[in-house]
Amino acid sequence: MxxxxxxxxxxxxxxxxxxxxxxxxxxxxxxxxxxxxxxxxIPYGIILDQYKNINNPLAHEFTTGPEIIAAVEGTPSTSSRPSSGKIDVMVAGAGTGGTVTGISRAIKKKHNKECIVVGVDPKGSILALPNDLNADGEGSMYIVEGIGYDFVPDVLSRDPKDVNTWIKTGDDESFAAVQQLMRKEGLLVGGSSGSALSGALRWLKTNAGRQVAESEGKNVVVLLPDGIRNYMSKSWFLNIAMESEPSPLAGTIKQILGSSKPNGVALQNGH
Incomplete structure (x- = not known):
């Protein structure tokens, strides 16, 4: 944590x-x-237990899911951005599994029963089992927080009708996706959001994914559930923020400031 x-x-x-x-x-x-x-x-102690509490997936079935559905249905189809008006693919990471399970049920019960729900699981976690039996680092440590476990929570549906398929992702690709979301979309998200995006991109390269990618108007929803506020001291974020390659503007700035240095004195940080 x-x-x-x-x-x-x-x-x-x-x-x-x-x-x-x-x-x-x-x-x-x-x-x-x-x-x-x-x-x-502890007297009167209570554990709300997100791993077993049925209200976990129900909260997403009756709140998060309908919110996503309303957003997609409320976005008009245009000639430049055609839309099926439906959620055709839903991609989400799985921790307790309550989010992906609840959203899936909301979509499939009342919106689009043909929606493909893709669960994203970090390498080292077992939530994708038995769908993914290969030795994808099973049991190994991973850095991404908030998704993946070494046991299957009760609230995660194992019914393939709820979560149709699984994709495994690694830390490096997840954090690379975080950087892209920050630089290109201005979204300050955390590692599990990067896992969801990298999982979506990986799934879109599968046979089923390519069919969706090549079909005009199909809507793929990727859930970005976290913010960077909770991870700003983490080495992976500091590396993205402080150690990345300079932007194309860096050379121009250096040239401008370098040519205006008084009496040849080098500029220092903060001056």
Missing amino acids: SLEKEALLRALGAEVIRTPTEAAWDSPESHIGVAQKLQRE
């Missing part, structure tokens, strides 16, 4: 207990195990 998340929780008055990332989900040292111990011993 990022330092920003911890700081925000503490600012709100919460007590934060960090648990080992490498601890198995069912071990006493895991975040689940520690929470269960505290719940047993």
Whole structure:
């Protein structure tokens, strides 16, 4: 968990207990195990349990899903930007699985039962199993936060009618996609959003994806669920922000400022 998340929780008055990332989900040292111990011993303690709480996917079936549907249906089809008026493909990362499950049910029940729902799972997670049985780094560590687990939460539907197919993504491609979203779209999103975009781009290169890409008016919705605020101290973000190649404008700025330096004195940061 990022330092920003911890700081925000503490600012709100919460007590934060960090648990080992490498601890198995069912071990006493895991975040689940520690929470269960505290719940047993703290009077009136309660665990809302996003992994099992049916209200998790229901919240997305009755709020997030209809919001996305309304946005697509409310966008007019034009000659320059034709639209089927439907969500033809929905791409979302899976953590607890409540989001992708709930949105899928909202779309398929009342909007477009033929919609293809693509779940995105980081390499190292097992949520894509048994759809993806290859050794895609199963059980290995990954940096992207908020998606993927070493167990399958109850609220994640395993029915292929809800999540039709899965795509595995790696950290490098996810963070590269984050940089593209920032530079080209001005969207300050986090790693799981990069996973969703890179997963969508990878799926569009499959046979089924190419059919969609080559069909005029098809709408592919990619859910970007996080913001960069929670990850600004992470090394992957600092590398994107501070260590990237200079922009094309950098040379022009250097030339302008270099030619106006008084008495040949070099300019320093902040002056």
